Amino acid sequence: MWFKNLHLYRLHEVQLLSPEQMAMALTDHAAKPLGTADARRLGWTAPAGRLGGGQLLHTVQNDGHRLISALRQERMLPASVIKEEVDEQVADIEAREGRKVTRKEKMALKEQVTEALLPRAFTRSQKIDLWWDTERNLIGVNTPSRSRAEDVLDLLRETLGSLKATPLSSQTLPIRAMTTWLGDPATRPADLQIGDSVVLKAKGDDGVLRGRQVDLDSDEMQQLLESGRQASQMAMAIEGQLSFVLHDDLALKSLRFGDALIEEADHADDGDDALARLETDFVLMAGSLRDNVARLIEWLDGENQQEPASTKSEAQS
Structure with a gap:
């Protein structure tokens, strides 16, 4: 789990x-x-x-x-299936009645076709x-x-x-922190390990560059940063605890928990009980997430406590 x-x-x-x-x-x-x-x-x-x-x-x-x-x-x-059926019905109507089917009629046909096909x-x-x-x-x-x-x-x-x-x-935007850590190893927290994948975003219209299984401390990488590109995604690890790809919206993806934690879960005495195993895994995982999310936020100079005025997630029913 x-x-x-x-x-x-x-x-x-x-x-x-x-x-x-x-x-x-x-x-x-x-x-x-x-x-x-x-x-x-x-x-x-x-x-x-x-x-x-x-x-x-x-x-x-x-x-x-x-x-x-x-x-x-x-x-x-699929939309293509609906379109094909609608097109066939439109062609049949136009051939039988010798007229063009209006846009309003096509929309009604689309609703009818969707309703008819959904159960199948x-x-x-x-x-x-x-x-x-x-x-x-x-x-x-x-x-x-x-x-x-x-x-x-x-x-x-x-x-x-x-x-x-x-x-x-966080107080410091992830994109700014990642760019700083990538460009200057001396700024990296002691237990931060840089991975081997990155996404670099240009300030203009030059798009993004994606690198996988690359040396992020290479001269080529430094040259890209010097040209004004910023790291919007970067693979990293909290030494011995957790590895992930940090995104510029603070999402953590491609999570991998430390070997020691997985081994502890594997050696837990759950008696081959699937429910007990899930709960053991959850206890260990939740504890690790609590500690390591707090550590990541500390790296980013703390949480931004200012509550946004209005977002979808804030709405109350």
Whole structure:
């Protein structure tokens, strides 16, 4: 269950439900099968799947960590399939009636075709895990997509009645810090290790340069920085703890936890119980994320405490 990606959010004015109250609220918004007319649906699902007995919430009582999972279901109906069917019907009408089909008629046909084809479309499901550090008022969503993370927060907001959350931000912008660390090794924190991939963004219209499996301390890299390019993504590691690609919006992607932590999880006595294994992994992972997110924010000169006036994540229902 180890997270691969992390979009981080700061919670404000939190009114925390007890684990029992939250479990009941999650049940009221649990995932249900897609109806024949549904294009997509989002609801809560058991993080451990069927092996977890349907348990929707896992908690680490002493440390305040909570784990929940959303199930996103979506019918796969390619636009090209709809267009082909609409075009055929338009051609048939024009041939039979000897007239041009209007734009308004085409839009109505498109709605009819979509409604007719949806029940036969394949369904794609995606589970999205959410880690909630209730002691630090921090949420992390395990998805590579910011919009998917926002969708899960919207579901949590609907479930709890209200939720005021803003993307976690730092005093020093990640793009500025990464560019500084890349250009001047002396500025790097003692336990920061530079990786071997980077995305460099130009200030003008020169696009981006992507480098993988490259020496980020090479002369060529220094020349690119001197030309005015900035590092918008960079692979790095917190020595022995966690490796990731830091993005300019403070998202962490391609997460890999330290070997020592994985070995500790592997040697845990869970008696081959899948539920116990998930909870062991979560305890270790959540503790590592709490410590290392705090360390990263410290590298970026602390958290930006100024609360934005209005964002999607702040809205309350």
